Amino acid sequence: MYEQVKEAIQGINAINVTPFDEELNIDWGSLQKNISFLLEKGLKAIYPCGNTGEFYALSKDESMEVTRFVTDFIAKRSVVIAGVGYDVKTARELAQHAESCGADGIMIHQPVHPYLLTDGLIDYYKEIAVSTTLPIVLYIRSEHISLEAIQEITKLPNVIGVKYAFNNLPHFTKIVQIIKEDIVWICGTAEMWAPFYYAAGAKGFTSGLVNVETSRSFQMLEALKDGNYPAAMSVWEEIAPFEELRAKYLNGNNVSIVKEAMSQLGLIAHSAVRPPISKINENEKHQVHELLQRWGF
């Protein structure tokens, strides 16, 4: 199983959305549509309960329901890696739940605790890791997680991948060079950063864009696999306007833009998002519309 998951995450790591209805309840029909779309387009690794899935706007029970629903519906047609997090006890519960649902792996969100220490972090990940037989992808979002901590945590036998997401490329490069374990290094900040991470040794990238449109992300993947950076950068140029809209307001727009685009294309029923984020304004909706037109929709 480990080898199959490792292979799947070497490529596009699709972070699905959690669609809501206008009352902000989970819209299961739209979630099924979202997952169907990803399967149809050939995505091989799908992550329910990631940040594009508004994990932190779901209650614990809802996140468990989302993991179960997505895992059941995918039924082994792709690899499912479920996001888990919070305090150790809750993270272990979520991990065990994912395993009992038949998920293929877990992604451990970075602890939300404001204070982090190397030994404490190692214990944090170790205690979650020993609670499950599933392979683990670490999600590293800040430099508060020391190199020493990452070195120790990647020695845990079920850690197979690291999704690195704070864009300090020299730091990332150093980690890739120093750590000798067999780890799949994943660019955690999607297409805009993928070429640079690949230059340092990444073998996969995350994507929220693939919920909307997949051809450009696959073109980028092929270019990067071939080491063809000029080709990658030319796709980059096409993707940039969309990702720049997502990056507005210190990334506040990240999910709202994706859901708006999906809703304009009929891929989900509503563009609704939960607080602390909100729908984009009319002007931005228009920009999304124009961009989708430019992309040929």
Next chain:
Amino acid sequence: MYEQVKEAIQGINAINVTPFDEELNIDWGSLQKNISFLLEKGLKAIYPCGNTGEFYALSKDESMEVTRFVTDFIAKRSVVIAGVGYDVKTARELAQHAESCGADGIMIHQPVHPYLLTDGLIDYYKEIAVSTTLPIVLYIRSEHISLEAIQEITKLPNVIGVKYAFNNLPHFTKIVQIIKEDIVWICGTAEMWAPFYYAAGAKGFTSGLVNVETSRSFQMLEALKDGNYPAAMSVWEEIAPFEELRAKYLNGNNVSIVKEAMSQLGLIAHSAVRPPISKINENEKHQVHELLQRWGF
């Protein structure tokens, strides 16, 4: 009730610890000792489930038990303001629980969601605020929360205080000047920053130090109330070595140092902390010991 709470938070806002035993279960006896100490020393506002209380290392159920225990034990001998947070649904549950326990207010932790938008934030706080009749202290920890958002949120009728904790003093000053609501502005980064916040209009500060030693924090409070900055800065100098130890490792040591000092003084039974933090090393333990000696213990 509102006026009494408003008065209590104009001063030292004590964030109690959550003591653990060596197996990392909550040590209720030590928690009672910790709260007794704070009451005895005359602290008027006590916050269970704050960051010094390792809120993010507690499960939801544990945080509810801590709030109930502290509120019951204090039994109106001081104001109790319980930390609540996470997704809207969970935060409302925690708020309603705090109210049913008889707490005097809630402090809403900044949402842990990585994406924030002004309208979404306003909705986030509004939905929590309408779920309770308790007065609310906002805990603002990053510049991701726009001035516009703070302006709207402070208009909610039960918001009485803002604990501001990202140390952008011109930004803080601007907020204090612009917002005309009757809000108690609190320095959220304790004694080391309190004088500067007071210069800008703060009327209270948070403290983890008071779990260990209260006389210096009260001296600082008196000096600041009198507008006697030279006196405040002279206390500052005495407090600094302790707070500098806490600030080590990007603040990773924040709670571990407090618990070590409390344990050395017999104020709690163990210095145990939960992952993702860990106990301090022998060298730092020695530094704490020396410091406590210098303080006359």
